[in-house]
Amino acid sequence: MNGNDFVLAINDMKHVFSGGNNSEGQLGRRTKRRNEKNILFVTNNDTLYGMGGNNKGCLGFGHNTEVKTPQIIPQLCNQRIQRFINGYDFVLAINDMNHVCSWGHNDCGQLGRDWGPKDHYSQPEEISYLNNKYIKHICCGFQQSLALTAGGQVYVWGENNLGQIANYDRHSIYPRPRIIFVVSKGPDSMNTYMPSKKSSFEDEVLKLIQNIPDDNNMDTLPTKQKHTDHNSKKNIIFITNNDSAYGLGGNASGCLGLGHNDEVKTPQIITELCRKRIQKIINGNTFVLAINNRNHVFSWGHNNRGQLGREMTEFGDYLKPRNISYMNDKNIQHIYCGTQHSLALTTDGQVYGWGDNRWGQIGQGHKSDGRWSPVLLKFANNYKIQSIFCFYVNSFAVTADGLVFSWGFSDVHQLGHNTAYDILSPKLIPHLRDIIAISTTYSDDNCFTHYESLFIELSAIGSGGFGTVFKVKHRFDEQIYAVKRIEFKKSTDEYMKGILMEVKNLRKLNPDFVVQYITSWPESKHLYIQMEFCSQNLRNILDIKPKVFDREFGEAMSSYEYFISCEIFRQILESVQYLHELNPQIIHRDLKPDNILIDGNGRNGRFVKLCDFGLATDHDKNINYKTYKKHTSGVGTMRYMAPEVLQGYKYDHKSDVYCLAIIGSESYSQSDDILNAPVVKLKRILVSMASTPAFSQRPDCSQVLQEYSE
Template sequence: MFGLNVLFITSDDMVYGFGNNSEGCLGLGHNSPIPSPELIPELCHQNIQYFVNGMNFVIAVNAVKNLYGFGTNTCGQLGRNPETHRSNQKPELIPWFTDKNVVQISCAYVHVLALTGDGRVFSWGGNSFSQLGCGHPTQGWEHMYIPIGFQFEYPIQSVYCYTSTSFVITSSGHVLSWGDNSCHQLGHNISGVILKPKAISTISGVKAITSTEFSTIFHTTNGLYLSGLFGDMTKPIKSPKPIPCKLVVQQMLQINSYIGDNNEYTNYNNQFIESSPIGSGGFGTVFKVTHKLGGKIYAVKRLQFADSNEDTKQGVLEEVNSLSKLDSDFVVKYEDSYLESNHLYIQMQFYSQSLRTVLIDKAIVFGRQPEDQMTVFEYFTSCEIFKELLECVKYLHESDPPVIHRNLKPENILFDPNFTSNRCVKLCDFGLAIDHNIHRQTVSPFVHTVCGTFGYIAPEVLMGKQYDHKSDIYSLSIIGEELFGIDLQDWKLIEAKKLSFKKCIQSIYGTLLDMMSTPFWRQRPECREVLAKHNEWSIDKTVVTKQNNFHEVFNTLKSNDNSVFYEILFRKTQ
């Protein structure tokens, strides 16, 4: 909270506060400083879910979306007439919202925005810069304590308000803003006051907004965009401009200092319990951590910038940029990134299993000795994994702009135990990923860049020659060899196999050879072309379910500690 105050809720639904209590913003009935936690009776047993604070005022929201306001009310920001209620030193219900189904609240210095479940936006409080969007500013002695409602043409996804500015993001990722635009912090190429909600025509795909008194950062699917007066600039950026990926670390630290009050992860050690390192990815070490509030587990990559060279810093920034743009079931979800004490933290979803661990367990789980041939069940499972892996890489290659992973290996292929969208395979570790401009005749910036993991690197990359996204296809062929237990150098081995699905084995053998094609790497097939022949190299699920021992194998897999194989067989044969 502003002014060094703390509010918290205990597991038995009791609410406490302590701090300097300016303007009575702790809701204790007075404005004296409180050095240790003190009970707030009016909020106890109200099932309070969260607090939103402005400058010396707070709005508490409970489970049934009732709003309680306390603190200063000089501009009507608590929804009460300031002429009769200059402050609420005890929490009071804001009755106007008891039936409005409020889903989000945002508080600024003296004004508030609320978003309801039916997409309406309400504003109230101070309006000196028309930040309420009513069409005109008001004098200091005029107050707008009765909420003003807006019904926009498009569904509204979220609302944000800052010092004297207001923003809404539509479900399609567009932004409307209004209020003080003296430094172009609203993203409009006109200075002064914007009286009513006005669309920003120059950006789209906006996911979140962070603002200060003079500048705004728009977090979009295409990276960060900046508008306004930032840092030591003498002239403002008049409309949103992209922040280059090569943004120096000092600038990132400056951004972080501005948005720190809005970032719930500003103190890593206070927010997380660090369990153990779970691997080393591009440019950093990955830790399994548990969030202290709620117990949710995450994977956090940590890099110490103080000892890093410029290439390493650039690589990490590119990974953050890549992760923020890739929002799909095909990749590990990027949660957040933040700078603290010369460390950059990248917070992601946590998954305990990689393809490496699956490959280690697979033969054992299916009861196969190294010299034995795969059963129809193991081959079917391998096909389903390879199919999903191809779909993941296809997503990268067909993104706009296309993305080359450049470090595909079993350790960077993870398994989702929840099978979100009936999928289990996800890609991670984008520290070496790059955008590829398909309109260039060459990929000149990367012609001589050797990167990746030895054994999975395409020969053209290893030799420092020209390459493109087909280098990922080569890596997939090596992974395919391991997954299907095939030695591409031994055709006689394939000929010798006496299996009911021998034709499928021969088809995947030929497919992997095509994917490995060297030196004519441009002839390697696209992922979509390999997927188009899925019915040639895979086994139909009916063949699997009609096996006499299907239920026996099914129950054996179900009882195994590694549930991945059971889940794949169960879900993919339905």
């Protein structure tokens, strides 16, 4: 008997044989959807590796043959890719220039490239039409793509047979990006769904949109059967800025968390998720996990294999979200779901697994039908894990050193061990180094990053030793913060030590004297540091001070302006003195007006704080005086750099005192005409602070303060 591209046969012993197309399992055999089994690895030095089934060339190698071990993808190396987004057998990527490139399946124009000559492109190429559009976000559906510009415009391309990219010209294909008009109060979020009628739901600003398909963390349909009645593939959860939660869709297994499993045709409020401060939602096959701001994990939906971390029951489903209490004291920082299994990562680098284990994907060393209680995984040499990933029935973990462990299903060698046998516990992938992120052509990469899910970026406010600082608004508490983003440009020990030095210093310092550290995390080739926001720095103050005090350029200060300047300089001296009196001392090495903040809500009578510790270093008197050129030379900003630092001589904390002398001279630049004893004394102090070449004779900050206060 034959069907469309497949054949069944029966012999005289009543044994059935099958052959041909098996895309929908019509042969009675396991389907091999190679799109589920492709992995991309990104290193600190901007090298990219790929492996897996490579259907339609979706790994970007220039061919579509299977790749059994990690191989370098030349066309993607050194492109400074910031993020990968995938649809069904096709991939989009965006780099630091906001340029978008694409590769893989193109039968419906979903790549935004020439459509018609062939149904796929196996090498990445830029979508040149978008190069000058300043694309901020990209998003993929099954066979359609969207891009959001910084100005709030939305471009769409690909298949439109169901109106998924436009409400007009259905059954059309748009191979070239075209702009559509989208009414949305959430300019920092994007998805293909918008309600068609005015409602209370529309009145709330969307913070997070999560699509819940029926398979493996993906925001697109897992098969090409477009008109199935599998409503489990069609579920969406919305989290708003005022901490409300809504759901709509097929609701199979109660995966919307509404307390029932009936279809939901308009957005309905999910009571159990409201006011929970949900930070991220992760889904598997009709089951969902969520994590809140207290690092507590919630779960709901299908539980036939214990994937919810809740006791397995006769019916197998939990229709309402509930906290997994076992995880409450584990300080979970990240969660991830496979098809029917889950992983959780703690802040101290430990990994827990639970759920389906028929292919060893939870990593406990043996196979089982399922496990509902989380198990702590063991890694060789007690490596601390930095990030985790689940794809289909596979699992991956990246160490703090950039090494990668993998385990689970390995039928097309997608685990990197060149074997089709399942791996039952975490195993180190050979020859992979300096990995900072993993992507797959079948994953939930369309979710916002942790940074994007927590903050609305308002503006860039400056750059420092290693990165750029942004003014941001927290999506939940609505407070304003400063977030510094530092790119991992190299993977050398010296470079990484320099990047981490800022976090190390900020965490231990008194916020009365330095900008207050809140938290930090690595993500997408960057380190993010969240700090308090101070609205002004000394550079701003020096620029606007003459206008504020109604003084023309070159005109002498008034006594009142002089008094204010003295108070600012005194607090600067106190802040630097605090650093120099620590054990060991900290030399800031980049003191300048831009790195001196003015806190309008000062406490304890203080309003001056130091920031940007990316170039700071510890100085131990018992060690540093014994070694010539112990500290790096030429560090800092040229105008404020002490001569001994610039010329490569041995130096100590008094190099900071020289910086303060230059800052002081700028602060009092128009005080010469105030002819009184304090001003004359001040000038003498500043001269002594800039003493060179005998820099050892410069006074300490404590000595300056004593004389300054007399």
